[in-house]
Amino acid sequence: MISNKAKYAFRALLAVAAAPEGESLTSAEIARRYNIPHKFLEQILLDLKKAGILDSRRGKSGGYVMLRPADTISFGEVLRIFEGPLAPLPCLSRQSYRRCEDCVSEATCEIRREFGRAYDASRQVLDSRTIGDALADSPYGGNAGQERRLVG
Amino acid sequence: MISNKAKYAFRALLAVAAAPEGESLTSAEIARRYNIPHKFLEQILLDLKKAGILDSRRGKSGGYVMLRPADTISFGEVLRIFEGPLAPLPCLSRQSYRRCEDCVSEATCEIRREFGRAYDASRQVLDSRTIGDALADSPYGGNAGQERRLVG
DNA sequence: CTTTATCTCTACCTGTTAAATAGGGATATG
DNA sequence: CATATCCCTATTTAACAGGTAGAGATAAAG
Structure with a gap:
């Protein structure tokens, strides 16, 4: 079993990656949406920032955004950050x-x-599947990290 | 990473399975051969017995033997015993x-x-590879759990 | 029938990790 | 300057890994 920590990291990453281009997402919002302990999640987001995957803005109307494109971030890479x-x-x-x-x-x-x-x-x-792939294959068809596809 | 416990279990199983037909192997011998703490290994062998994989004989000239053929025991099955x-x-x-x-x-x-x-x-x-498979594919060509092959 | 080598069982110990919780400090916005 | 956010460190609790310890049961050898 992977740790909760790693699982929460994936939740957060997928959420940030799925957010509309340029918009940031707060730790509080992610925690609420997925029922994750807020202070615990903050530590995790910080780890993702230190790893160069997320970027953050402080203060009112702050939050997290992707630093690298979602389709350059593999599940393996993230897992190794939290699980060794x-x-x-x-x-x-x-x-x-x-x-x-x-x-x-x-x-x-x-x-x-x-x-x-x-x-x-x-x-x-x-090591081949990325956060971007996962969103693209999603039923709702997220499209983070790549150009928007026309639907319909 | 799998636990040492599980790894020791595989060592022991492979050793018992590779032993000449009908011969038993003592915990002390296995421990010595692979540099495994003896008392710890005893617990592990006991678990394998309780799981119905090994059988044992007590007293002088006792030891462990396979209860089921090595080619019916998958790596997955053993792993689940020790790792859940x-x-x-x-x-x-x-x-x-x-x-x-x-x-x-x-x-x-x-x-x-x-x-x-x-x-x-x-x-x-x-879940498909078995202890027997692993021995058969071995450079030295163990042949536990299946008929002996002529080596020439 | 006693010694000895084995397996069997249960308890205990020590260090590490998971999964938070807590409490503040830094910073940007309005 | 109030507030909402991120940032950082310390602490806690429970479980687990990886053994250690000691004694009991059993079987073979002498």
Whole structure:
């Protein structure tokens, strides 16, 4: 299971990305809309800002906007911000490789091989699908991060 | 990352499954071979027994043997014993479904949809690949759970 | 029938993390 | 200058990971 923190981050990102071009969204509004504890959400939005994904405006009529286009932000990237490495085994992580204490030979390790396959399969999805894709595929057809399509 | 507990369980299972037909393997031997804390491993082996995967013999010259053939035991099944549901979101778990508090509409939830894809991809691997498969594909060509192949 | 090697069971311990909660400080707008 | 917002840090509570510890049950060997 992914953490609530990560899930709230996706909610927030999708909401900000789906907002009309140029309009900002406040943490309070997002929290209300999705029933997320407000102060907790603030921390999360701050993390997204520090990661260079969101930008913010302070003061009255402040709020959050996308800093990068939604279709350049993959689910994998966001997940890694909040969950750390996605690899199921330390020896499978490119970013933060660590040897397994109980491993006799990495090259022949069956566990590593099988989980490597599972990891590849899941990464294929998470690192290719973006926030923009998710909105575009949405029933309501959000269109953040790309040109507007004519509907009808 | 999967827990050490689960990883140790796979080590143990693969070792027992790879043992010559009819021979049992002691927890001490497995612990020594893979540098796993012995008492911790004992708990794990007990869990595998309670799950109906391993059988055990007590007393001198005791040890563990497979209760079911290795090629009927998927990585997913074992993982679920030690990690609980594999679904990345509670609303994606068939076995222990739970609604997300912050979800407005499950049918249109972009998070659910995207993680559903990732989950499907990873489950495709974990629920189809078995301990027996993993040994068969091994460089050294273990052959537990199926007829012996001639190596020439 | 005693010793010894094994599995079985239960309790406990320590550090880390999840999931908030709390309380203010900084800043922009009206 | 009042208010609404974002910004930052500390604290709390519960659960969980990853063991450690000690004793009991059982079976084989001598």
